[in-house]
Amino acid sequence: MTLLRSDRLTAGAAERGIPDATVARLPIYLRALTTLADQGIDVCSSHQLASAAGVNPAKLRKDLSYLGSYGTRGVGYDVEYLRYQIARELGQTQDWDVVIVGVGHLGSALSTYDGFSTRGIRIAALVDTAPARIGKKVGGITVAPLTDLTKIVRKHDIAIAVIATPAEAAQDVADALVAAGVTSILNFAPAIVTVPEGVDVRKVDLSIELQILAYHEQRKAANGPESIGTADEVTA
Amino acid sequence: MTLLRSDRLTAGAAERGIPDATVARLPIYLRALTTLADQGIDVCSSHQLASAAGVNPAKLRKDLSYLGSYGTRGVGYDVEYLRYQIARELGQTQDWDVVIVGVGHLGSALSTYDGFSTRGIRIAALVDTAPARIGKKVGGITVAPLTDLTKIVRKHDIAIAVIATPAEAAQDVADALVAAGVTSILNFAPAIVTVPEGVDVRKVDLSIELQILAYHEQRKAANGPESIGTADEVTA
DNA sequence: CCATGTGAATACTTTCACAGCC
């Protein structure tokens, strides 16, 4: 989750050193811009965009300032232009081929998720170890055996993989992915996977999110209901 | 994601004011402790536990210090005792009934996900609007119509809900959930939902995680491969 | 001696408030 950056601001001309917290929000801004564009809006203020994205305007402007000065003082931002700049910064000018390992319920859900294609992400291959699943078609893609991994990664020039296996298999799959040449992994398995330097891992754990909510619920119940409020998700 | 805390340390006896970042890691420690217990380990050092959880020992000790002093100097932590203390802090001494709204691919995957039951979370009901889905059984639970929501929430005393609908429906569903009395929402729909004060929303966006990885991949490709390394997920 | 628990130092993030430009 936290990546070291050897160069926050190195010598030379304006080395890009965008804070992690900002990078994590850029896709949200992108989505918000698309929403605005769909509404026929082609110029927006930081307030409008911030409200569509669920953040506050100062944070939005600070975030955008790391990319450059793409707004116009006294006016706002050109929706289409800003959308392009953020997409470029995120590397969405190219399409990223992704392989999903593990075609159970979650893997199937991911492979048919339609939010990927419009965001520069293409599910290029599905892989599993279960003989019952190999050869079956899911979302138009034939499930391949794990042993084909290296071949698949080479063929599609895949850098990013998704682990959607049970916890027990996660580390072995991660090792296989790294060996095959993958350098970024999104791990849905409820296990910590260890990878060599230079490989990024992000983790999404569905039950953890619910446990965090349960914690806050418990506190609401314990204290009076008046002692807690949300800052997030409240549009001014 | 960020919750206001009116009392970081109020008067009286040790008011609990655990930082958000720490709360987000407690479920990870819980999982790590379970792993250790399964290996027959019943006392562990902060190093052992930290390595199993994928964090560094200092952070772990600091996090645990917010809960109290549950370790023994010179020795370490009793696995079972610490596990209980964290579970209690997270509110897992009781079971939380949860309703999932939207029984598409993702909703189905969630309702059959077996990582919930052992963590104090019980899927009590499934709800959808599509007539084709209502009445069908998924993971042993019959899908109910959205109009039954209030009845269901009352019956099971539900505080926590999951939105797994398309983006367009998310806000309406959130409104219905709040009206029915739900006070915590986990939102998987790729949309920002607005809720009144006192209601917590957490958001998981599958495509955003991949976009963040793509950003880092792009940077690896652009710069020399030597200029980036990961701090996370590397066990010493 | 050992490993925890914790103040103090550092690093990062958010927010404020206003200078700068349209």
Added chain:
DNA sequence: GGCTGTGAAAGTATTCACATGG
């Protein structure tokens, strides 16, 4: 006049390093 872009201030989080107690 209005809104962006940004230094500076405030607020959080992480890490260090050592006093503390078994």
